[in-house]
Amino acid sequence: MRITLKEAEKFHGHLGPYLVLGILAGELALKKLRCRKYFDLEIKVFGANKKPKSCLIDGLQLSTGATYGKGNIEKLNGPVIKVEFYNRTYRKKIILKFKQSLIEKLKRIKTHRDSELLAKRLYKTEYNELFNLTPNTYNS
Numbered sequence: 001m002r003i004t005l006k007e008a009e010k011f012h013g014h015l016g017p018y019l020v021l022g023i024l025a026g027e028l029a030l031k032k033l034r035c036r037k038y039f040d041l042e043i044k045v046f047g048a049n050k051k052p053k054s055c056l057i058d059g060l061q062l063s064t065g066a067t068y069g070k071g072n073i074e075k076l077n078g079p080v081i082k083v084e085f086y087n088r089t090y091r092k093k094i095i096l097k098f099k100q101s102l103i104e105k106l107k108r109i110k111t112h113r114d115s116e117l118l119a120k121r122l123y124k125t126e127y128n129e130l131f132n133l134t135p136n137t138y139n140s
């Protein structure tokens with residue numbers, strides 16, 4: 001079942017776009033890699049070291065069940081946000097990046113209210129409007 005915005009806010013403390021993007025990116029990866037939640041997946045998150053970008057990592061943990069405690073999610077340096085998802089069982093990997101249109105939307109946030117509104121809007125957006133996948137498996 002999908003993580004609700006309420007559950008996400010309860011875990012993370014506030015609602016923001018990066019938190020929601022983490023949830024969506026994790027959901028998409030589980031689907032595309034046919035992973036079971038919690039154990040099948042290894043995640044490397046690049047370029048999300050500081051807040052608010054690092055909020056992405058909490059969203060990813062919520063939706064995938066990969067956690068710091070289990071050691072299957074890791075934070076690394078990078079010039080832009082990039083998330084690598086690896087299915088341990090099938091040895092398959094996908095790489096996810098933000099689309100330029102999404103990056104522009106995130107840049108336009110000025111206030112706390114903008115941030116909450118965008119978070120809510122993103123939650124209802126189709127994955128393919130937000131993320132680029134390598135390999136591109138949207139059409140398969």
Ligand SMILES: [Zn+2]
Binds near residue numbers: 012014052055
């Ligand atoms: Zn946050």
